[in-house]
Amino acid sequence: MFTSTELDIIWLTIKVALVSTAVSLPISVLLGWIFARKNITCKPLLEGLVALPLVAPPVVTGYLLLLLLGRNGWIGRWLDQTLDIQLAFNFAALVIASVVVSLPLAVRTIRSAFELVDPVYEKASHTLGASKRSTFFRVTLPMAMPGIVSGMILSFARSLGEFGATITLAGNIIGKTQTLSLMVYANMQVPDKEMEVARLVIISLLISLAAIIASEYLKRRNSYLSK
Amino acid sequence: MKLELKNITHRLGLNSFSYNTTITNDITGIYGPSGAGKTTLLNCIAGIEKPLSGSIVFNDKTLFHHDEGINTPVNKRNLGVVFQDNYLFPHLTILQNLNYSKPYIKNRTRYIDFDKVVSLLGIEDLLTKKPNQLSGGEKQRVAIGRTLLSQPELLLFDEPFSNLDRRKRKQIISYLLKINHQFKIPLLIISHDLEDILKLTNHLLIINNGCIEAAGDYLNISEEGHVPDIICHKRYINIFEAYCSGFDVHEKQVSFSASPSSHNKLHLSQSTSMLQNNIQLGQRIRLCLHPDDIALANNRVEGVSIQNQLKGRITQIISSRGSHYVTVDCGFVLVAEVTQAAVKTLQLELGQTVYCLIKAKAIEVVHSYIS
Numbered sequence: 001m002f003t004s005t006e007l008d009i010i011w012l013t014i015k016v017a018l019v020s021t022a023v024s025l026p027i028s029v030l031l032g033w034i035f036a037r038k039n040i041t042c043k044p045l046l047e048g049l050v051a052l053p054l055v056a057p058p059v060v061t062g063y064l065l066l067l068l069l070g071r072n073g074w075i076g077r078w079l080d081q082t083l084d085i086q087l088a089f090n091f092a093a094l095v096i097a098s099v100v101v102s103l104p105l106a107v108r109t110i111r112s113a114f115e116l117v118d119p120v121y122e123k124a125s126h127t128l129g130a131s132k133r134s135t136f137f138r139v140t141l142p143m144a145m146p147g148i149v150s151g152m153i154l155s156f157a158r159s160l161g162e163f164g165a166t167i168t169l170a171g172n173i174i175g176k177t178q179t180l181s182l183m184v185y186a187n188m189q190v191p192d193k194e195m196e197v198a199r200l201v202i203i204s205l206l207i208s209l210a211a212i213i214a215s216e217y218l219k220r221r222n223s224y225l226s227k
Numbered sequence: 228m229k230l231e232l233k234n235i236t237h238r239l240g241l242n243s244f245s246y247n248t249t250i251t252n253d254i255t256g257i258y259g260p261s262g263a264g265k266t267t268l269l270n271c272i273a274g275i276e277k278p279l280s281g282s283i284v285f286n287d288k289t290l291f292h293h294d295e296g297i298n299t300p301v302n303k304r305n306l307g308v309v310f311q312d313n314y315l316f317p318h319l320t321i322l323q324n325l326n327y328s329k330p331y332i333k334n335r336t337r338y339i340d341f342d343k344v345v346s347l348l349g350i351e352d353l354l355t356k357k358p359n360q361l362s363g364g365e366k367q368r369v370a371i372g373r374t375l376l377s378q379p380e381l382l383l384f385d386e387p388f389s390n391l392d393r394r395k396r397k398q399i400i401s402y403l404l405k406i407n408h409q410f411k412i413p414l415l416i417i418s419h420d421l422e423d424i425l426k427l428t429n430h431l432l433i434i435n436n437g438c439i440e441a442a443g444d445y446l447n448i449s450e451e452g453h454v455p456d457i458i459c460h461k462r463y464i465n466i467f468e469a470y471c472s473g474f475d476v477h478e479k480q481v482s483f484s485a486s487p488s489s490h491n492k493l494h495l496s497q498s499t500s501m502l503q504n505n506i507q508l509g510q511r512i513r514l515c516l517h518p519d520d521i522a523l524a525n526n527r528v529e530g531v532s533i534q535n536q537l538k539g540r541i542t543q544i545i546s547s548r549g550s551h552y553v554t555v556d557c558g559f560v561l562v563a564e565v566t567q568a569a570v571k572t573l574q575l576e577l578g579q580t581v582y583c584l585i586k587a588k589a590i591e592v593v594h595s596y597i598s
Contacts (some may be wrong), residue, residue: 118314120310120312120314121314121316123275123301123308123310124308124310124314124316125316125327126274126275126300126301126302127273127275127301127302127304127306127307127308127374127377128302128307128327128328128331128373128374128377129302129305129328129330129331129332129377130302130327130328130330130331131302134330134331138327139316142318143316143317143318145318
């Protein structure tokens with residue numbers, strides 16, 4: 001049904017989406033909670049920084065990331081020379097581009113979920129003897145779970161379709177950094193590849209549809225739990 | 228128990244609050260209109276709000292002292308709070324809600340047994356349910372149970388009756404009295420409903436405009452003449468205790484007196500809801516009676532259906548806002564509300580002997596104490 005190249009690309013795309021969702025989960029939960037509950041001085045700046053990839057053209061985001069993390073970038077050079085770590089044009093670059101671009105969506109959703117948890121529940125937990133930490137893990141987090149799940153699904157779906165930042169930071173290297181979207185784009189440039197493009201488009205749609213169905217299922221399960 | 232609040236001040240937006248009082252009673256009611264500062268007082272005691280100055284000492288343990296920089300965190304104060312909207316954790320079952328405090332109570336001295344709480348509050352059948360499957364009254368009982376099981380030294384209630392209908396309120400009042408009696412935990416109850424508080428206790432803290440306007444026994448506050456305005460706006464309510472002094476099997480009546488030696492007896496029908504459960508001789512009950520349900524007569528009246536005719540002496544006549552309140556000592560101290568015309572016709576004056584005519588149906592049994 002699928003060619004082995006297609007299967008490799010589907011697997012790589014899903015792997016990138018899964019890994020980047022896993023990486024962004026703790027970051028977006030932490031940021032969402034800080035934005036919803038804490039009054040820190042640099043909050044507006046931090047909020048702006050996190051939201052930037054949502055409004056900035058993805059290519060610009062990718063370019064900035066390349067400036068920062070590329071071999072000759074401000075951080076990339078140091079990482080390369082001292083720790084022998086490269087963060088551009090490889091799997092790590094795919095993940096980083098996905099995380100940065102999908103983070104604002106996840107943080108927004110998770111922040112709203114935390115804001116929906118009435119702080120009196122947390123106060124009630126404190127009066128029952130629980131510390132702030134304990135309250136977070138036993139009350140706040142489980143009550144915000146439907147929103148966290150939605151945020152993660154959104155983040156996953158955004159990663160699946162990520163193009164601009166990815167192509168800039170990770171390139172379009174066949175067998176290494178070429179994901180579904182990148183392959184669709186590459187095949188569109190070649191004459192007589194319409195059939196391949198159509199197949200890839202259908203695969204993309206199917207994966208997205210599966211993600212939406214999974215999201216709805218998890219949302220229903222979780223909202224039943226929390227009501 | 229002894230709870231001392233010294234020069235506590237607090238500010239929320241444009242409202243400022245100041246509290247200075249010592250609470251020593253087992254059950255104290257905090258009464259005042261909405262926005263008077265009742266919840267702020269409770270939050271300061273519980274540690275949810277940090278006052279701007281002063282000190283809070285509970286049973287010789289300093290919970291807060293501004294000058295010494297002491298502010299015990301909420302979770303270390305060992306005080307239980309039952310919130311107005313009960314706030315049961317929606318993602319947990321009732322059993323998990325009740326056991327929520329289990330990991331945190333290892334060092335607490337008090338021990339209240341799980342089974343006892345569950346059976347006292349009648350929530351055995353709810354344990355596997357989720358909070359959204361419960362009625363308002365059930366949720367309130369579970370919230371009380373959850374707080375009790377955190378083994379608190381003091382229970383604070385924020386408007387425990389506000390979301391309940393009359394029947395449920397009566398039920399919760401009875402549970403609160405049982406809790407206080409059985410587990411010996413002092414209760415501090417906030418309500419804007421004076422009648423509900425008085426059914427629980429005579430000890431009041433009256434809060435108005437962010438400060439404590441009066442504190443003490445309800446009867447004393449009322450008798451001192453400087454009845455706070457907010458009480459005057461409400462109708463006075465007779466709340467008194469009596470002892471079961473006899474049964475009339477033929478008439479299906481139970482008699483109550485103020486003391487074993489008193490001749491004045493109140494007769495209530497055995498079918499009254501609270502008396503159905505095997506009341507025993509000498510058992511103490513708490514009764515509630517509205518002043519306008521008491522009629523006064525100069526002599527015993529024959530040929531009327533009213534069975535309760537208590538002989539007593541007038542100790543006080545108060546005129547307030549067009550109403551006349553006559554205090555009669557007939558073993559029980561009762562206040563009757565009469566019209567100006569009645570005062571004139573009966574020529575009511577201090578020291579005069581009168582009969583208080585009370586319909587048995589007008590008397591509400593609030594609680595029967597377990598002897």
